[in-house]
Amino acid sequence: MIQSGIGSRVLALALVAPAVAVFGAFFLLPLARLFVVGLSGPEGWRTYAAVLVEPRYLESLVSTMLLAAAVTAVTLAIAGTSGLFLARNRFPGRALLVALLTFPLVFPGVVIGFMVIMLAGRQGLIGTLSEQVAGQRIVFAYSMAGLFLGYVYFSIPRVLLTVMAAAEKLDPQQAEAARALGARPWQVLVHVVLPALKPALLSAGAICFATAMGAFGTAFTLATRIDVLPMVIYTEFTLQANIAMAAALSFVLGIVTWLALSLARSLAGTSVAAAA
Amino acid sequence: MTTVTGARHGVAFWLQLGFTLLVCMLLVAPMLLSLLAGVTENYLVGIESGLTTRWIAEVLRGYSDTILLSLQVALACLAATLVLGVPVAYVLARRGNWLTRLFEELLTMPIAVPGLATALALIITYGGVGEFRRSWLFILVGHVLFTLPFMVRSVLAVMSAVDLRTLEEGAASLGAGFARRFFTIVLPNSLPGILSGSLMVVTLSIGEFNLTWLLHTPLTKTLPVGLADSYASLRIEIGSAYTLIFFVMVIPLLLLLQALARFGQPPR
Amino acid sequence: MSRDPLRFEPVPVRLNACAKTFPGGTRALEPIDLEIAGGETVVFLGPSGCGKTTTLRIIAGLEQPDPGGSVFFGSEDVTALPIERRNVGMVFQSYALFPNMDVAQNVGYGLRVRGIDRRRRDARVGEMLAMMQMEALARRRIDQLSGGQRQRVALARALVVRPRILLLDEPLTALDAKLRDGLRLEIDRLLRQLGITAIYVTHDQGEAMALADRIVVMSGGRVVQIGTPRDVYFRPADPFVADFVGTTNRLQAQAADGRLHVLGADVPWAGATGPLAVLVRPEDVRLDAVTGQAEAKVTTAMFLGDRTRLVVETGTGETLSIDAPGRASFAIGDTVRIAIDPDRLLAMPL
Incomplete structure (x- = not known):
């Protein structure tokens, strides 16, 4: 059907029309409204400026970005190591290990928060163990550290799967060629394998960053006192009823996460093209 | 990327396997704990307090x-x-x-x-x-x-x-x-x-x-x-x-x- | 090491009882003993799964032979050395060039991991690219090269480190026919010029014949025949080799009292007696209206340019492929008389 000519174009339009209508009415239009409402407060456009000027919001924005960056770096290191290992080796029990490692993929933020409480909360595993070993109960679930643990917990499966999929697609002959030329295992890793995985690492890292920026459920479960941006937005909206500020902050948050993803995609895209 | 060079594995293999198992434990431990807590009479006391389905029943009811x-x-x-x-x-x-x-x-x-x-x-x-x-x-x-x-x-x-x-x-x-x-x-x-x-x-x-x-x-x-x-x-x-x-x-x-x-x- | 960049030390290679069993028990290679002389080009030829690539990977150090097997480069036992310490050059079917490096960086990679400083590295890479007539490509990205150029870069990359032996794993298979012929000539010239010991794996008999000093024909994890291209072509060890290397006709025959009864006619015969299978190549069957021993009917005539490939059915009900000159023309149903010289027949036990 869809080769060329008027008929096929009409058909293509007819096929996408329902999705376009739903998407336009319930996403694009509301997003535009969000932007306008952000302008409609008593401060006008200065509501947006406040995000960058008022210390409370700026601090929250910066600390959220730092948290997201730290989560991304740590997750890439952990899941990159394990993902590469699992992709390159076959051993009994491997399939089970992969299945276990990917469970948290579909847990909502609230459940992740609860997992953090189970690990580092007042009745948590870490607390119990540390009390037995050092005589002191270590509890950090209800702080930035707990949130960090939760986001790493949540992000490991996705990065792991991305790295594994990319590593399995690598041409094994490239690593063999490097070895034939005298490269040691670490040189093969640094010169050949990691550059080939760069697109996958970039895109996995960007998703990781964006999720950590915008996630709400985990912070909500752990405490209302952690001043990450989504919590600030929620507070502005429900407690302060400052809808304009909440809208402006949401819009800025959306822009930051969307930019992170687009940037990574275009970076990964060019290096993918170079590898083709 | 599969290295199938017999059954002999080097130190690097065991180190990476150990690390991956550790990561897996970090992910699975809280899931297991929460499963356990869901069927324990009193989590603060521990498993000695006995197993029960009453919490599940309560959730299903409410x-x-x-x-x-x-x-x-x-x-x-x-x-x-x-x-x-x-x-x-x-x-x-x-x-x-x-x-x-x-x-x-x-x-x-x-x-x-x-x-x-x-x-x-x-x-x-x-x-x-x-x-x-x-x-x-x-x-x-x-x-x-x-x-x-x-x-x-x-x-x-x-x-x-x-x-x-x-x-x-x-x-x-x-x-x-x-x-x-x-x-x-x-x-x-x-x-x-x-x-x-x-x-x-x-x-x-x-x-x-x-x-x-x-x-x-x-x-x-x-x-x-x-x-x-x-x-x-x-x-x-x-x-x-x-x-x-x-x-x-x-x-x-x-x-x-x-x-x-x-x-x-x-x-x- | 010789100073002349165009000559290599001829390093002999020896395999002693090298077998390979994969985890799970699959026997990929039966024990093989093989001597390769310094400077020789040996081609492993066979269908996929015959063990030729496994043998190459054992020589390279990418696979370990089963216990008891050993690999020697000259007098040095390299069995326990991993590939990165064997100093071999290797060229792969997929080129295996590093996409994150340009042409010069690819070629210089082996020198870089050997810790050779940038100035000397650049000089040797330049020298190598000049020898391969690729100076103009030095700063190209890999995705800007054609398949033929990629494989030449891979060759340059393998040779610039002055390896002890050169291993080529189906290097032309990924190329299209025209490029393949050109690059085959170039590889042949290069191997002769450099005098390096080369081991080449292919499933293409044409490549094997063109390049090899000796061909090792393999099947089912075993060596079936080792010999010069002429040996393998004209004196195949068994029907498998005869069939794999070129096309052959297989005919039923009966030999007794110095005569061979084949295609319904008798020819003089000095070979084995009794019921036999005889093999004959299409180009060794002549069309001869006068002296032809047997009559046959044309069932297919395929014009190939330089010749016409006929498939004929004889009075005995056997089917035979024949190469006729390209300029002669045939129609289906034509009757032809065919002649076979007894010395072109190869007898196989039934």
Whole structure:
């Protein structure tokens, strides 16, 4: 059907029309409204400026970005190591290990928060163990550290799967060629394998960053006192009823996460093209 | 990348295996603990206090409406993403121009934009439409926005891999019109993608919280909303039992999804 | 090491009882003993799964032979050395160039991991690219090269480190026919010029014949025949080799009293007696209206340019492929008389 000519174009339009209508009415239009409402407060456009000027919001924005960056770096290191290992080796029990490692993929933020409480909360595993070993109960679930643990917990499966999929697609002959030329295992890793995985690492890292920026459920479960941006937005909206500020902050948050993803995609895209 | 050089493994292998097992333990330990807590009489005392199903029964008594609503939303969301998403994937697979690429890019935005922002935008725009705001459809709209890109991507991946154009040209050369081709060639050959997309959509919808928390009303609470309630206000055993029920609903779907990914790949 | 960049030390290679069993018990290679002289080009030829690539990977150090097997480069036992310490050059079917490096960086990679400083590295890479007539490509990205150029870069990359031996794993298979012929000539010239010991794996008999000093024909994890291209072609060890290397006709025959009864006629015969299978190549069957021993009917005539490939059916009901000159023309149903010289027949036990 869809080769060329008027008929096929009409058909293509007819096929996408329902999705376009739903998407336009319930996403694009509301997003535009969000932007306008952000302008409609008593401060006008200065509501947006406040995000960058008022210390409370700026601090929250910066600390959220730092948290997201730290989560991304740590997750890439952990899941990159394990993902590469699992992709390159076959051993009994491997399939089970992969299945276990990917469970948290579909847990909502609230459940992740609860997992953090189970690990580092007042009745948590870490607390119990540390009390037995050092005589002191270590509890950090209800702080930035707990949130960090939760986001790493949540992000490991996705990065792991991305790295594994990319590593399995690598041409094994490239690593063999490097070895034939005298490269040691670490040189093969640094010169050949990691550059080939760069697109996958970039895109996995960007998703990781964006999720950590915008996630709400985990912070909500752990405490209302952690001043990450989504919590600030929620507070502005429900407690302060400052809808304009909440809208402006949401819009800025959306822009930051969307930019992170687009940037990574275009970076990964060019290096993918170079590898083709 | 597979190194199959016999059964001998070096130090590096064992170090990496140990590290991976450690990571796995970090992920699995709290899941096991919460499963355990869900069936323990008193978690603070420990397993010695005895095992019980009363927490699970209590959750089922108090929160069964949230479980049913989540299932209802998930199935409705599946139906909507199938009807909306599969035709879109087909058009994207067959027509690659700037317009379709732009639409593809836009469609993935609800993944990039935080759920909180999307939910706020929906409330600002449609919060005044009382009937709609109060009904479960308001939640459904959010879920459809969030899951649609997963359906489209999953189906598109399979459609791109099977070389739909050639298949369809073959069918057309045998005299099949568009509707016949779509239902006898396009859909059957895209089935692995449709299946994995469907599983993904249902799983994500059951677990969605970021959007749902703002979109729900006291009368339209989904499972994750109920979970958040129970974590905040009830004893840890009930939260755990509730989480256990969530695991029972979601983990089989995830395992199916993985099995499908392993065996459902089209032959090269 | 010789100073002349165009000559290599001829390093002999020896395999002693090298076998390979994969985890799970699959026997990929039966024990093989092989001597390769310094400077020799040996081609492993066989269908996929015959063990030729496994043998190459054992020589390279990418696979370990089963216990008891050993690999020698000259007098040095390299069995326990991993590939990165064997100093071999290797060229792969997929080129295996590094996409994150340009042409010069690819070629210089082996020198870089050997810790050779940038100035000397650049000089040697330049020298190598000049020898391969690729100076102009030095700063190209890999995705800007054609398949033929990629494989020449891969060759340069393998040779610039002055390896002890050169290993080529189906290097031409990924190329299209025209490029393949050109690059085959170039590889042949290069191997003769450099005098390096080269081991080449292919499933293409044409490549094997063109390049090899000796061909090792393999099948089912075993060596079936080792010999010069002429040996393998004209004196195949068994029907498998005869069939794999070129096309052959297989005919039923009966030998007794110095005569061979084949295609319904008798020819003089000095070979084995009794019921036999005889093999004859299409180009060794002559069309001869006068002295032809047997009559046959043309069932297929395929014009190939330089010749016409006929398939004929004889009075005895046997089917035979024949190469006729390209300029002669045939129609289906034509009757022809065919002649076979007895010395072109190869007898195989039934």
